[in-house]
Amino acid sequence: MNRLLAIILLSSVAAHAAPPDPNGVEARLAGAALMDGQAFATVESLSDHIGQRLAGSPAADRAVEWAVATMKAAGLKNVHKEPVKVPRWVRGEESVELVAPARLPLRATALGGSVGTPKDGLTAQVVEVSSVDELKALGDKIKGKIVLFNKVMQRTRSGDGYGQVVGLRGRGAVEAARLGAVAALIRSVGTGNYRLPHTGGTRYDDAVTKIPYAALAAEDAEHLHRLIARGEAVQVKLRLGAHRDGEVMSSNVVGEVPGRDKPDEVVLIGAHLDSWDLGAGAIDDGAGCAIVIETARLLTALGLPARRTVRVVLYMNEENGLSGANAYAAAHKGELAKHVAAMEADSGAGRPIGLSVAGGAPSVALLRSLAEPLRTWLPTDVRSADWAGADLIPLQAAGVPVLDVNQDMSAYFDWHHTAADTVDKIDPIDLALEVAAFSVITHALADSPEVLPPPTAPPRW
Ligand SMILES: [Zn+2]
Numbered sequence: 001m002n003r004l005l006a007i008i009l010l011s012s013v014a015a016h017a018a019p020p021d022p023n024g025v026e027a028r029l030a031g032a033a034l035m036d037g038q039a040f041a042t043v044e045s046l047s048d049h050i051g052q053r054l055a056g057s058p059a060a061d062r063a064v065e066w067a068v069a070t071m072k073a074a075g076l077k078n079v080h081k082e083p084v085k086v087p088r089w090v091r092g093e094e095s096v097e098l099v100a101p102a103r104l105p106l107r108a109t110a111l112g113g114s115v116g117t118p119k120d121g122l123t124a125q126v127v128e129v130s131s132v133d134e135l136k137a138l139g140d141k142i143k144g145k146i147v148l149f150n151k152v153m154q155r156t157r158s159g160d161g162y163g164q165v166v167g168l169r170g171r172g173a174v175e176a177a178r179l180g181a182v183a184a185l186i187r188s189v190g191t192g193n194y195r196l197p198h199t200g201g202t203r204y205d206d207a208v209t210k211i212p213y214a215a216l217a218a219e220d221a222e223h224l225h226r227l228i229a230r231g232e233a234v235q236v237k238l239r240l241g242a243h244r245d246g247e248v249m250s251s252n253v254v255g256e257v258p259g260r261d262k263p264d265e266v267v268l269i270g271a272h273l274d275s276w277d278l279g280a281g282a283i284d285d286g287a288g289c290a291i292v293i294e295t296a297r298l299l300t301a302l303g304l305p306a307r308r309t310v311r312v313v314l315y316m317n318e319e320n321g322l323s324g325a326n327a328y329a330a331a332h333k334g335e336l337a338k339h340v341a342a343m344e345a346d347s348g349a350g351r352p353i354g355l356s357v358a359g360g361a362p363s364v365a366l367l368r369s370l371a372e373p374l375r376t377w378l379p380t381d382v383r384s385a386d387w388a389g390a391d392l393i394p395l396q397a398a399g400v401p402v403l404d405v406n407q408d409m410s411a412y413f414d415w416h417h418t419a420a421d422t423v424d425k426i427d428p429i430d431l432a433l434e435v436a437a438f439s440v441i442t443h444a445l446a447d448s449p450e451v452l453p454p455p456t457a458p459p460r461w
Contacts, residue, residue: 019376025304025443026373030436032298039435040428042070042290043349047280047423054277055317056088056248063273067253067289067314074297076255076312084327086250086317089113091277092241096185096214099123100235101227107195107217108185109278110242111169111202112320114213117183121239122212124182128228132168132175143180146236147172148187148228150221155191159347159409165189166200173213174205183238184213187221192414195219199276199417201320212240250316252324257299259309259446266311266335267446268342268400269295269438270391272318279421283412287426288345289314295439306446308340315391318346322390329394339400340451344389345438348416350408351430352378352437356385357403358396358455366452367403370444378437387459396459401452405438 020026033039046066053063064081071079089112096108110116128148129135135147149168154161166189176184188198195217204210216224227234253273259265271288275281292312299310315324329336355371355378357363368382387393388402396402408430415421445452 033436039290039294043286047282055274071255075300079255081251109197123237147176196418265308270313273314282423287349291345325391348412349426356383
C-alpha cells in the first residue's frame with residue numbers, strides 16, 4: 001500500500017467515534033437478541049397455536065388471551081386488556097369464474113369489508129382500467145359492468161411500491177359504483193406470482209351503492225388483460241358470501257417495562273395482533289408482535305429498565321379499520337403529551353436496513369445519534385418520512401413523535417395478506433437482527449436526556 005493511501009485510510013478510521021463498548025447496553029441487547037433470542041419461538045407459537053385471527057372472530061379472542069399470557073411470561077408488568085369495538089366481517093364461501101370467451105376458474109378473494117353478491121352470483125362484462133382517472137374518463141361505459149383495476153405493484157426493498165397502488169384497493173368500489181358498476185375486481189396489491197389472491201381492507205361511502213369488491217391473482221388479472229386488449233368481450237361470474245355481522249367487543253393488549261426515573265413518560269412500541277383470515281398471520285403481523293414482546297423481555301431479563309417506561313401495545317383490528325389504534329389514542333388522550341416516542345413493527349420479519357422518522361432535520365439528527373452504536377452493521381442514513389405505521393396514525397395526528405426501524409421488504413409483498421403468510425417465510429436470523437436494532441433504539445429513546453420534537457406534519461400515506 002502506498003504511504004498516502006495508508007494515511008488517508010488511517011485518518012478516515014480515526015474520524016469515526018470510538019468502537020461500541022462491548023459491555024455496553026447496546027452490545028448486551030444485540031448480543032442477547034442473537035444468542036438467546038425468543039422472537040422466532042414467539043411468532044411460531046402465535047402462528048401455530050392461534051393461526052389466523054381476523055378481528056371479531058373467536059380466534060381473535062384466543063389471540064388476546066395468548067398475548068396476555070405471553071407478555072406475563074416475558075416478565076412485562078401491568079399486563080392488561082383495553083376494550084376495542086370491532087366489526088365482525090365474515091368471508092363466507094366464494095368463487096369467481098371467467099365465463100366468456102372460455103371458462104376458467106379464477107383465483108380471487110373478497111377484500112376485507114366487502115359486501116357479497118346475490119346468492120346465485122352476479123355475471124357481467126369486465127372493463128379494465130389502471131387508475132381512477134381512466135375510470136372516470138369512461139363515464140357511461142361503466143354502467144352495469146364489472147370494473148377491473150389493473151395496476152402492477154413494483155418490488156422495492158423499502159416496500160414503497162405498496163403505497164403507490166393500495167389507494168385503488170381502498171376506494172375502487174366507491175369510484176366504480178358512482179359510475180354504475182355492479183362489482184369491482186383489483187389485481188392483487190402484491191408482488192407474488194404464484195396465483196395467490198391478496199386480500200386487504202376496502203372502504204365504502206354510505207352515500208354510494210355498496211358493490212362487491214374482490215382481489216384477483218396477478219396471473220388472472222393478466223389473463224383478463226390479454227383478452228380485453230384483443231377486444232374480446234370478457235364475462236366474469238362472481239359469487240361472494242362476504243357479509244358484515246354487526247360489531248363485537250375485543251381488546252388491545254398492553255404491558256410495560258416501568259421506567260426507573262420517569263415512569264409516567266412513555267416510549268410506545270406496538271404491533272397488531274389481528275391478521276387476515278387466509279394465512280396464519282406470521283409475517284403480518286405475528287413477527288411484529290414477537291419483535292415488541294421480545295424487546296420488552298430482553299430489557300427485563302437483562303435488568304436494563306430505562307429512565308422512561310417502555311409500553312408494549314398489541315393493537316386489535318389494524319387490518320379492517322384501525323379500531324384498536326383509534327381506541328388507544330382516545331383512551332389515553334390525556335397521557336399522549338407524555339408519550340415521547342412511538343414505533344410500530346409491522347413490516348414483516350426482514351432484516352433492519354435503516355431508520356426513518358416523521359419529522360424534520362432535528363428529529364433526523366437526534367435519531368442518527370441514538371443509532372450511532374449500531375453503525376457497524378445498520379446503515380444510519382436516517383430518512384425523514386411522512387408516517388411510521390398504520391396504528392401510529394392517530395398518535396402522530398395528536399403530536400406524538402413516531403419513527404420506524406425500516407426492514408428489508410423485498411419479499412414481504414409476495415406473501416402479505418395471502419394464504420402463504422406462514423411461519424416458514426421467516427428467517428430466524430433476520431428476525432433476531434431486527435430485534436437487536438429495535439431493542440437498542442427502544443432503550444435509547446427511553447433513556448436519552450433529549451427527546452424527539454413533535455412531527456412537523458400530519459400523517460400522510
Ligand atoms: Zn400488518
